[in-house]
Amino acid sequence: MRRVVITGIAPIVAMGAGQEFFDKLMAMEPVIMPTDESYCNGANTSKWYVPYPEIDLTPYKAQLRQMLLLASRNAITAAVASLMAAEDAGIQKFDPDTAVFFGGSTMDAEDLYAAYNTTTSGRRMHPSSNPKTMANAVPAWISILFGIHGRSQIIATACASGTDAIGAAYEHICMGKSKMAICGGADRMNCSSQMIFRSFDVLGALTRSPDGLPRPFSDERSGFLFCEGGACTLILEEYESAKARGAKIYAEITDFRACCDAFHIVKMPDYPEQVISMLKEMAKGKKLDYYNAHGTATTVNDQMEATALREVFGSELDSIIINATKSMTGHAIGTSGALEAAVTAYSIKNGIVHGNLVGTPMEGLNLPKQTQNREINCAISTSFGFGGHNSALMLEKV
DSSP states (O other), X not given: OOOEEEEEEEEEETTEETHHHHHHHHTTOOOOEEOOTTGGGGTOSOOEXXXXXXXXXXXXXXXXXXXXXXXXXXXXXXXXXXXXHHXXXXXXXXXXXOEEEEEOSSSOHHHHXXXXXXXXXXXXXXXXXXXXXXXXXXXHHHHHHHTOOSOEEEEOOGGGHHHHHXXXXXXXXXXXXXSEEEEEEEEEOOOTTOHHHHHHHHTTOBOXXXXXXXXXXXXXXXSBOBBOEEEEEEEEEEHHHHHHTTOOOOEEEEEEEEEEOOSOSSOOOSSXXXXXXXXXXXXXXXXXXXXXXXXXXXXXXXXXXXXXXXXXXGGGGGGSEEEOTHHHHOBOGGGHHHXXXXXXXXXXXXXXXXXXXXXXXXXXXXXXXXXXXXXXXXXXXXXXXXXXXXXXXEEEOO
């Protein structure tokens, strides 16, 4: 089994791109927008959302020339994140067998909606409607962009997609199938009909908070803050190869676990037996310093996750710092797991953990309300998705 390290990170979300995101996260400066009457035609009951990021494509136009004609905005954002992550990792040219694993929960909503409108209005469909709405477009375009020929796959496990994509890349390198992988998550869920926002709203999953803050793991929680999406790319490398080229290393991935509740397509079990078993196996023989939670702020998720943490860590839970990154970023679905893994790696590298925007914390959870410097040697980042998909990554200081 080869060792696997993270050498490049690039998030692109509403709070910023690259280092700008981490600066705003540590400063606890979320970007939250109120809906207006045009958003779902006023039919929505949740009144807040996080917008899709605006990015300057000017520095990348030469590299993205073909994509700007044929690709969805989702794929373009993921490609820019991958270019930024490669730059962050100091990689000029990837090995030809570099793999690409990207998570995403849905096709680009706006392009899908636009294609539907042309068929119902009798107008001519855009010639690139098919490649723009292919679920596999993101990893395909990234492989094309870098001219690499390793395995290239989309992974769709709802909210666990980004974590599962990183896990697949980790296992791929562990088994010696390549020395490098580009991985992460990307979702774009905004469109002129706001149908995805509305689909979560009618489930009763979105926050009813009067100020938009979801307040995960708090008595005041009422649902998650809908984020229209973004992208986050991580560069994974075999440790000896990264060390030989003098790469900057954020953290080492030392374990990946995944399972399925097999319980319900959208509900979670009151007693999360499978999550408890997964985390117990992962944490065996380890002293955990930090846990980046799924932490959506829905009533059931937070109760289930808190139950699992108490069962797995018992009295040790008091000393484990918990971050609920979605308290500021909102829930970006397929992007979230990758974003939170990136936050975990960044925190390990820089010895800093962000504060949590919470209310009255649930009993027994160590949720710092202010950003603080803290050495982290061992951490877990988790994701739980509709359909019962559960996954977790363990990251450690090299």
